[in-house]
Amino acid sequence: xxxISNNKVYIKLEKKVSITSDTNVKISDIAKVIADEVLKxxxxxxxxxxxxxxxxxxxxxxxxxxxxxxxxxxxxVDIESxxxxxxxIEYLNGxxxxxxxxxxIKVAFVCLIIFFGASVAIMTxxxxxxxxxxxxxxxxxxxxxxxxxxxxIQIPYSIGLAVGIIVxxxxxxxxxxxxxxxxxxxxxxxxxxxxKCTVEKIKKRNIG
Numbered sequence: 001x002x003x004i005s006n007n008k009v010y011i012k013l014e015k016k017v018s019i020t021s022d023t024n025v026k027i028s029d030i031a032k033v034i035a036d037e038v039l040k041x042x043x044x045x046x047x048x049x050x051x052x053x054x055x056x057x058x059x060x061x062x063x064x065x066x067x068x069x070x071x072x073x074x075x076x077v078d079i080e081s082x083x084x085x086x087x088x089i090e091y092l093n094g095x096x097x098x099x100x101x102x103x104x105i106k107v108a109f110v111c112l113i114i115f116f117g118a119s120v121a122i123m124t125x126x127x128x129x130x131x132x133x134x135x136x137x138x139x140x141x142x143x144x145x146x147x148x149x150x151x152x153i154q155i156p157y158s159i160g161l162a163v164g165i166i167v168x169x170x171x172x173x174x175x176x177x178x179x180x181x182x183x184x185x186x187x188x189x190x191x192x193x194x195x196k197c198t199v200e201k202i203k204k205r206n207i208g
Contacts, residue, residue, distance in 0.1 A: 007076055009043060010034035012083035013063055015195055018090045023051040027069070030061060030087050039077070043070055051091050059089040060202035086199045122161075 012032040019025060027033065028044035035043060048069050049061050063081045070079060126132070135157070139150035169181050180188070 006036050006039070007078055008035065009039065009070065009074075009077045009079045011063065011066060011070075011079060011081050013066065013081065013085070013087050015084050016088040016090065018092055019051065020092045023091070025049040025051065025061075025089060027066065030089065031066065031083065035077075039074070043074070046070060046073055049089065051089070056093050057091050058198060058202055059091065060086055060199050060206075061089060062086045088195065088198050088202070 010033070011027075012034075014030055014032075017030050019029065024047050026044060027046050027048050030048065033040050033043050046069050048066060049059065051057075051059060063083075063085050067079050067081070070077065135150050135153045136146065136148070139153055140146050169183050
Protein backbone atom coordinates (compact mmCIF):
# COMPACT_ATOMS: atom_id res chain seq x y z
CA UNK A 1 0.00 0.00 0.00
CA UNK A 2 1.32 3.45 -0.98
CA UNK A 3 2.04 5.73 1.95
CA ILE A 4 1.16 9.34 1.10
CA SER A 5 2.85 12.30 2.79
CA ASN A 6 1.47 15.84 2.58
CA ASN A 7 3.71 16.84 -0.33
CA LYS A 8 4.01 13.49 -2.11
CA VAL A 9 2.22 13.12 -5.46
CA TYR A 10 1.94 9.99 -7.61
CA ILE A 11 0.94 10.45 -11.25
CA LYS A 12 -0.29 7.61 -13.43
CA LEU A 13 -0.55 8.75 -17.05
CA GLU A 14 -3.02 6.88 -19.26
CA LYS A 15 -2.03 5.53 -22.68
CA LYS A 16 -4.84 7.16 -24.61
CA VAL A 17 -7.92 9.28 -23.85
CA SER A 18 -10.69 10.70 -26.02
CA ILE A 19 -11.90 14.28 -25.63
CA THR A 20 -15.23 15.09 -27.26
CA SER A 21 -15.95 18.77 -26.60
CA ASP A 22 -13.82 20.61 -24.01
CA THR A 23 -10.59 21.82 -25.64
CA ASN A 24 -8.95 22.70 -22.30
CA VAL A 25 -7.46 19.41 -21.18
CA LYS A 26 -6.95 19.07 -17.43
CA ILE A 27 -4.74 16.63 -15.57
CA SER A 28 -7.85 14.80 -14.37
CA ASP A 29 -8.66 14.08 -18.05
CA ILE A 30 -5.39 12.31 -18.78
CA ALA A 31 -4.04 10.91 -15.52
CA LYS A 32 -4.85 9.41 -12.16
CA VAL A 33 -3.49 11.37 -9.21
CA ILE A 34 -2.67 9.94 -5.78
CA ALA A 35 -1.99 12.58 -3.15
CA ASP A 36 -3.39 14.30 -0.10
CA GLU A 37 -7.09 14.93 -0.85
CA VAL A 38 -6.89 18.74 -0.99
CA LEU A 39 -3.68 18.67 -3.03
CA LYS A 40 -5.15 16.00 -5.31
CA UNK A 41 -8.17 18.15 -6.21
CA UNK A 42 -5.97 21.18 -6.92
CA UNK A 43 -3.64 19.20 -9.18
CA UNK A 44 -6.49 17.57 -11.10
CA UNK A 45 -7.84 21.03 -12.03
CA UNK A 46 -4.55 22.19 -13.60
CA UNK A 47 -4.86 22.85 -17.34
CA UNK A 48 -2.27 20.72 -19.10
CA UNK A 49 -2.98 21.20 -22.81
CA UNK A 50 -4.95 23.50 -25.12
CA UNK A 51 -6.27 21.71 -28.20
CA UNK A 52 -7.80 24.70 -29.93
CA UNK A 53 -10.70 24.79 -32.38
CA UNK A 54 -10.01 22.22 -35.05
CA UNK A 55 -11.33 19.04 -36.57
CA UNK A 56 -10.82 15.53 -35.26
CA UNK A 57 -7.12 15.18 -34.43
CA UNK A 58 -4.48 13.41 -32.36
CA UNK A 59 -2.20 15.06 -29.81
CA UNK A 60 0.52 13.88 -27.46
CA UNK A 61 1.61 14.98 -23.99
CA UNK A 62 4.59 13.53 -22.13
CA UNK A 63 5.07 13.15 -18.39
CA UNK A 64 7.76 15.85 -18.32
CA UNK A 65 5.21 18.46 -19.41
CA UNK A 66 2.80 17.27 -16.74
CA UNK A 67 5.43 17.51 -14.02
CA UNK A 68 6.43 21.03 -15.16
CA UNK A 69 2.81 22.20 -15.03
CA UNK A 70 2.36 20.82 -11.52
CA UNK A 71 5.63 22.37 -10.27
CA UNK A 72 4.59 25.76 -11.65
CA UNK A 73 1.62 25.69 -9.27
CA UNK A 74 3.08 23.58 -6.44
CA UNK A 75 6.91 23.83 -6.50
CA UNK A 76 7.14 22.16 -3.08
CA VAL A 77 5.65 18.79 -4.06
CA ASP A 78 7.58 15.58 -4.63
CA ILE A 79 6.26 14.00 -7.84
CA GLU A 80 6.69 10.36 -8.87
CA SER A 81 5.42 8.91 -12.14
CA UNK A 82 4.01 5.36 -11.96
CA UNK A 83 2.37 5.23 -15.39
CA UNK A 84 3.15 5.82 -19.05
CA UNK A 85 5.74 8.32 -20.29
CA UNK A 86 3.44 9.65 -23.02
CA UNK A 87 -0.29 9.92 -23.59
CA UNK A 88 -2.20 10.15 -26.86
CA ILE A 89 -5.14 12.57 -26.75
CA GLU A 90 -7.78 11.93 -29.41
CA TYR A 91 -9.91 15.02 -30.01
CA LEU A 92 -13.29 14.13 -31.52
CA ASN A 93 -14.70 17.68 -31.82
CA GLY A 94 -18.14 16.79 -30.51
CA UNK A 95 -18.34 13.74 -32.74
CA UNK A 96 -21.19 11.49 -31.69
CA UNK A 97 -20.76 7.81 -31.05
CA UNK A 98 -21.98 5.71 -34.01
CA UNK A 99 -25.33 4.01 -33.56
CA UNK A 100 -25.34 0.45 -32.25
CA UNK A 101 -27.11 -0.72 -35.44
CA UNK A 102 -24.35 0.73 -37.65
CA UNK A 103 -21.72 -0.89 -35.43
CA UNK A 104 -23.56 -4.23 -35.72
CA ILE A 105 -23.67 -3.94 -39.52
CA LYS A 106 -19.93 -3.23 -39.71
CA VAL A 107 -19.08 -6.12 -37.39
CA ALA A 108 -21.37 -8.49 -39.33
CA PHE A 109 -19.78 -7.40 -42.62
CA VAL A 110 -16.26 -7.98 -41.31
CA CYS A 111 -17.29 -11.37 -39.90
CA LEU A 112 -18.67 -12.44 -43.29
CA ILE A 113 -15.46 -11.40 -45.05
CA ILE A 114 -13.34 -13.29 -42.50
CA PHE A 115 -15.62 -16.34 -42.67
CA PHE A 116 -15.51 -16.69 -46.45
CA GLY A 117 -11.82 -15.74 -46.60
CA ALA A 118 -10.93 -18.36 -44.00
CA SER A 119 -13.09 -20.94 -45.80
CA VAL A 120 -11.28 -20.34 -49.09
CA ALA A 121 -7.90 -20.48 -47.31
CA ILE A 122 -8.74 -23.82 -45.65
CA MET A 123 -10.06 -25.33 -48.90
CA THR A 124 -7.00 -24.11 -50.81
CA UNK A 125 -4.69 -25.61 -48.19
CA UNK A 126 -6.53 -28.95 -48.36
CA UNK A 127 -6.24 -28.92 -52.15
CA UNK A 128 -2.50 -28.20 -51.98
CA UNK A 129 -1.84 -31.09 -49.60
CA UNK A 130 -4.26 -33.41 -51.47
CA UNK A 131 -6.43 -33.96 -48.39
CA UNK A 132 -9.31 -35.67 -50.32
CA UNK A 133 -6.87 -38.28 -51.61
CA UNK A 134 -5.50 -38.77 -48.10
CA UNK A 135 -9.01 -39.44 -46.79
CA UNK A 136 -9.61 -41.93 -49.60
CA UNK A 137 -6.41 -43.80 -48.79
CA UNK A 138 -7.24 -43.86 -45.06
CA UNK A 139 -10.70 -45.25 -45.84
CA UNK A 140 -9.22 -47.94 -48.10
CA UNK A 141 -6.61 -48.79 -45.47
CA UNK A 142 -9.28 -49.58 -42.86
CA UNK A 143 -12.06 -50.99 -45.06
CA UNK A 144 -10.30 -52.38 -48.11
CA UNK A 145 -12.72 -50.53 -50.40
CA UNK A 146 -12.12 -47.46 -52.59
CA UNK A 147 -14.73 -44.68 -52.76
CA UNK A 148 -14.56 -41.10 -54.01
CA UNK A 149 -16.20 -39.45 -50.99
CA UNK A 150 -15.51 -41.17 -47.67
CA UNK A 151 -17.96 -39.11 -45.62
CA UNK A 152 -17.39 -41.26 -42.56
CA ILE A 153 -13.90 -39.70 -42.39
CA GLN A 154 -14.56 -36.27 -43.90
CA ILE A 155 -17.46 -35.31 -41.63
CA PRO A 156 -15.67 -36.08 -38.31
CA TYR A 157 -12.56 -34.37 -39.71
CA SER A 158 -14.52 -31.19 -40.50
CA ILE A 159 -16.14 -31.18 -37.06
CA GLY A 160 -12.78 -31.77 -35.40
CA LEU A 161 -11.24 -28.90 -37.37
CA ALA A 162 -13.93 -26.49 -36.14
CA VAL A 163 -13.66 -27.72 -32.54
CA GLY A 164 -9.87 -27.40 -32.68
CA ILE A 165 -10.13 -23.76 -33.79
CA ILE A 166 -12.60 -23.02 -30.98
CA VAL A 167 -10.40 -24.65 -28.34
CA UNK A 168 -7.22 -23.03 -29.63
CA UNK A 169 -8.55 -19.48 -29.84
CA UNK A 170 -10.73 -19.94 -26.72
CA UNK A 171 -12.82 -16.99 -27.86
CA UNK A 172 -16.34 -18.26 -28.39
CA UNK A 173 -19.23 -18.85 -26.02
CA UNK A 174 -17.43 -22.01 -24.91
CA UNK A 175 -14.62 -20.29 -23.00
CA UNK A 176 -12.66 -22.85 -21.03
CA UNK A 177 -10.45 -20.53 -18.98
CA UNK A 178 -9.96 -16.87 -18.14
CA UNK A 179 -6.47 -16.52 -19.58
CA UNK A 180 -6.06 -14.33 -22.70
CA UNK A 181 -6.62 -16.06 -26.02
CA UNK A 182 -3.92 -16.07 -28.74
CA UNK A 183 -6.06 -13.59 -30.68
CA UNK A 184 -6.33 -11.25 -27.67
CA UNK A 185 -2.55 -11.43 -27.17
CA UNK A 186 -1.93 -10.45 -30.79
CA UNK A 187 -4.47 -7.62 -30.59
CA UNK A 188 -2.78 -6.34 -27.43
CA UNK A 189 0.62 -6.42 -29.15
CA UNK A 190 -0.84 -4.57 -32.12
CA UNK A 191 -2.36 -1.89 -29.87
CA UNK A 192 0.98 -1.40 -28.08
CA UNK A 193 2.80 -0.98 -31.39
CA UNK A 194 0.08 1.35 -32.68
CA UNK A 195 0.39 3.47 -29.51
CA LYS A 196 4.18 3.76 -29.88
CA CYS A 197 3.91 4.58 -33.58
CA THR A 198 1.22 7.22 -32.95
CA VAL A 199 3.30 8.94 -30.24
CA GLU A 200 6.38 9.03 -32.47
CA LYS A 201 4.39 10.36 -35.42
CA ILE A 202 2.84 13.16 -33.34
CA LYS A 203 6.26 14.12 -31.91
CA LYS A 204 7.80 14.27 -35.41
CA ARG A 205 4.86 16.38 -36.61
CA ASN A 206 5.29 18.81 -33.72
CA ILE A 207 9.04 19.09 -34.32
CA GLY A 208 8.48 19.67 -38.02
